[in-house]
Amino acid sequence: MRLSPPLCLIALLLPISAASAAAYDCVIDPSKEVRIASPVRGILDQVLVDRGEKVARNQVIATLKSSVETATVELLKLRAENSALIEVEREQVALSAKSLQRAQRLLKTNAISQQQLDELATDHRIQQRELAQVQQNQRVTEMELARARAELELRTIRSPDDGIVAERALSGGEFVNEDAHILVLVKLDPLYVETFVPVDLYRSLSAGQSAIVEPVAPFEGRYPARIKVVDSVFDAASGTVGVRLEMANPDHLLPGGLRCRVTFGEGLAAASAAAGD
DSSP: OOOOOOTTHHHHTSOSOSSSOOEEEEEEEEEEEEEEEOSSOEEEEEEOOOTTOEEOTTOEEEEEOOHHHHHHHHHHHHHHHOOHHHHHHHHHHHHHHHHHHHHHHHHHTTSSOHHHHHHHHHHHHHHHHHHHHHHHHHHHHHHHHHHHHHHHHTTEEEOSSSEEEEEEOOOTTOEEOTTSEEEEEEEEEEEEEEEEEEGGGGGGOOTTOEEEEEEOTTOOOOEEEEEEEEEEEEETTTTEEEEEEEEOOTTOOSOSSEEEEEEEOTHHHHHHHHHHO
């Protein structure tokens, strides 16, 4: 979530004291907010998590009704595993091959005519083509089974990342489509810290620089953070530039949406003082 810099923000960007590094108002946000929807339309069977619960990457969080898709998979699985027709065709090919070999020996003794040999050779080629066609049909069935399994898997909704459920929008029995989200998932480790600083500090800030973030009450403490992004576009109305910092939060001690103050490196205090002179 990007912080909008109101005009009155200029007053809040003044340093705490001339002797110390300047502190700036900021907001602590989740590093990721994902609206999880279904890739296919259908009726929700179950939503397996609720607001406030932690979820892990690839954890099943919801399922759609899938009786038709499950039956299709079972049917194609039976067809794909049934090799009886292939075995019959192989036996036919083997039998025609033996008949052809026998006829070739008999032709040498003039026991059969060339026409009879040609007919047996043609029959053997036909049997080979029929075997190839049956094998091709088997491969097509296996591919259809893979597609049916993929379609069935689309009806199982999994979490794209580790996070916490911030909102549950739908429940079992409700209709869902590609435009309606089921859950909102937020990632609280790391956290993003959004702030705006005077444009005079633009050349003094760069990605990777360290800073200290101090949340407002009832949270206490000083938390290290590093600059992730310095915007390349200024806000002309307020004379500020946006800065995003990244802050580790492995135990989820800090929530998102928390106001804070951020202090950059000591070198920026001199730059801030020079900007004010």
